Amino acid sequence: MKISVLLALLPLIQGLDFQSFDKSVLSRYSFFEQFSYKTLEESDWIASKSKKNNDESYVGKWSIEPPLKYPGIENDNGLVMKSGASHHAISRKFETVFENTNNDLVLQYEVKHQNGLTCGGGYIKLLNKDFEPENFSTSTPFQLMFGPDKCGENDQVKLILNRLNPITGEYEEKHVVDTSLTRSGPLSTLYTLILKKNHDFEIRVNGGVAKYGNLLDEGVLNPPLTPPKVIIDNSESKPLDWEELEFIPDESVTKPEDYDELYLNAFMPDPTVSKPEGWLDDEPQFIVDPFAEQPALWDEDEDGKWQPPIIPNPKCLPGCGKFNQPLIPNKNYKGPWIQPVVKNPHFIGEWTPKQIINPHYYEDNNPTNFEPIGGLGFDLWTIENDVLFDNIYLGHSIQEAETIGNETFKLKFDLESENYQQNKPKAIKGPSPPPKSFEEILNDDNTSTFQQVYLFFFLVFKRELLNMKDWWYDFNTDPLATVMNDPLRLVVYSGVFVFIFTLFFGTVSIVSFLITDWAKETKQAISTAQAELKKEDKEVPKIVELDDSDKPITTSSESSQSKPRRRH
Ligand SMILES: *[C@@H]1O[C@H](CO)[C@@H](O)[C@H](O)[C@H]1NC(C)=O
Numbered sequence: 001m002k003i004s005v006l007l008a009l010l011p012l013i014q015g016l017d018f019q020s021f022d023k024s025v026l027s028r029y030s031f032f033e034q035f036s037y038k039t040l041e042e043s044d045w046i047a048s049k050s051k052k053n054n055d056e057s058y059v060g061k062w063s064i065e066p067p068l069k070y071p072g073i074e075n076d077n078g079l080v081m082k083s084g085a086s087h088h089a090i091s092r093k094f095e096t097v098f099e100n101t102n103n104d105l106v107l108q109y110e111v112k113h114q115n116g117l118t119c120g121g122g123y124i125k126l127l128n129k130d131f132e133p134e135n136f137s138t139s140t141p142f143q144l145m146f147g148p149d150k151c152g153e154n155d156q157v158k159l160i161l162n163r164l165n166p167i168t169g170e171y172e173e174k175h176v177v178d179t180s181l182t183r184s185g186p187l188s189t190l191y192t193l194i195l196k197k198n199h200d201f202e203i204r205v206n207g208g209v210a211k212y213g214n215l216l217d218e219g220v221l222n223p224p225l226t227p228p229k230v231i232i233d234n235s236e237s238k239p240l241d242w243e244e245l246e247f248i249p250d251e252s253v254t255k256p257e258d259y260d261e262l263y264l265n266a267f268m269p270d271p272t273v274s275k276p277e278g279w280l281d282d283e284p285q286f287i288v289d290p291f292a293e294q295p296a297l298w299d300e301d302e303d304g305k306w307q308p309p310i311i312p313n314p315k316c317l318p319g320c321g322k323f324n325q326p327l328i329p330n331k332n333y334k335g336p337w338i339q340p341v342v343k344n345p346h347f348i349g350e351w352t353p354k355q356i357i358n359p360h361y362y363e364d365n366n367p368t369n370f371e372p373i374g375g376l377g378f379d380l381w382t383i384e385n386d387v388l389f390d391n392i393y394l395g396h397s398i399q400e401a402e403t404i405g406n407e408t409f410k411l412k413f414d415l416e417s418e419n420y421q422q423n424k425p426k427a428i429k430g431p432s433p434p435p436k437s438f439e440e441i442l443n444d445d446n447t448s449t450f451q452q453v454y455l456f457f458f459l460v461f462k463r464e465l466l467n468m469k470d471w472w473y474d475f476n477t478d479p480l481a482t483v484m485n486d487p488l489r490l491v492v493y494s495g496v497f498v499f500i501f502t503l504f505f506g507t508v509s510i511v512s513f514l515i516t517d518w519a520k521e522t523k524q525a526i527s528t529a530q531a532e533l534k535k536e537d538k539e540v541p542k543i544v545e546l547d548d549s550d551k552p553i554t555t556s557s558e559s560s561q562s563k564p565r566r567r568h
């Protein structure tokens, strides 16, 4: 038990050297490519020399080499698309054509997007019998296309059947809709397609079923496998004299001349009210007071020109100006006049184009039957370089594909995963979230009041600092304009500068004063101590002297005062 675990771990510790898969276990109709060549030239693969449409050549380079990123098995070569942002095309012919009639078709291969996948294809094409590898291009007829294709949001494991319409002689691509997503990581991914002869299909990614269905079911393929039986005849258009309107305006009825006056308005002047007696149509409502006089004290220099006051016109007691009757609801109101309609005598009905039998109709009931397949190839555009392909299987057996998957891919994938775990790139710090607005901070229930206040002042300070930087930049570019534009800012900044300056030098002088003071005191203390010491030095012998001579001796008045004399 323990030994078997150790043996299983051995490749992880030691590194496992590449060993060819024993092809003899496969059916003689199966194709398997492991890329165990030393170079591309040594292999059966031929890069296309074709020019894509409009002289756009397939310039992308191909190589056969081991993986550069997170290798699994040592010396395990693959076919590598080397160039970034380029078109690549490469293919190889089978020794004998691959037939699939009333049989299962299984296609499986590995893709390793060593530099990840943001935009690029990784699909494989099964090509028609008589294709020429040198001339292989996007327009080369193929039978089936399968594999990852991603560009930004467009991300799918494509499955396309290219069906020949026997009537037109043209191919039409039938896409399986809503297929699964690609894997874009730097490790190998195993893509498997199973088309059963009963038309069930299965797409597996790393052995797990990612999409399945039946090709004959409605809505699985777009456009549908069998074209519609009846189509619209586009050669015909609506005749000019075709009458589609059932009702037309009745031209025999005309609008009555007095209609607007009688019926148009919801309100009308009250006819019972007439202009009062004495109403003056041409008299103004207000006049200049004819009796007013300029006051005696009016000074034109100081008070301006004198204007007589305006007063209501005394003649307008009954009324002046245009007389308007008051409005009352119009009992006959109907609104705008509407032309009546009559039935159109020439009415035929809605025109619909003629439906005809589709001349290109044919029934495709056997989408898993293919024309003989002459080989396979990759015809791809990619942004990321170093895309590695490996272990391509084409056959009729799910079991063979699984055996290959178990013995090649699974082993490799576990080693790659181990390698990745040990050497994966360090997480790059994501972008910081956008700064919060003051409102957001103040309304955030999750921050305490203290945090809010702190954050608020922090943000104000930060914003002002940025403003100041901007201002300083402007000031250096055009000082005069900057100052004129916002003189207050200069005052504020000068104030802040003076404040900080004062604060700084104030602090510096206080500190230096304290230091010098402290130094002085210390010095004084030291010298006092020294003096004391000296005195003591002198006094000691003096005491001895005193003892001898019995005479008090003092060296200084200070010491004689501070210290009691020694006596006998
Ligand atoms: C490729 O196509 C060209 C023109 O269609 C043809 O002349 C040439 O023989 C083809 N090359 C090969 C290798 O068949």
Ligand SMILES: *[C@@H]1O[C@H](CO)[C@@H](O)[C@H](O)[C@H]1NC(C)=O
Pocket (backbone or CB within 6 Å): 399, 400, 402, 403, 406
């Ligand atoms: C492949 O491996 C899986 C899981 O270990 C196993 O279930 C399956 O039977 C294997 N298939 C073949 C064909 O060996």
Ligand SMILES: *[C@@H]1O[C@H](CO)[C@@H](O)[C@H](O)[C@H]1NC(C)=O
Pocket (backbone or CB within 6 Å): 443, 444, 445, 446
């Ligand atoms: C507060 O935190 C809870 C849970 O962490 C979250 O669901 C909620 O949205 C937060 N509220 C605000 C205003 O950010």
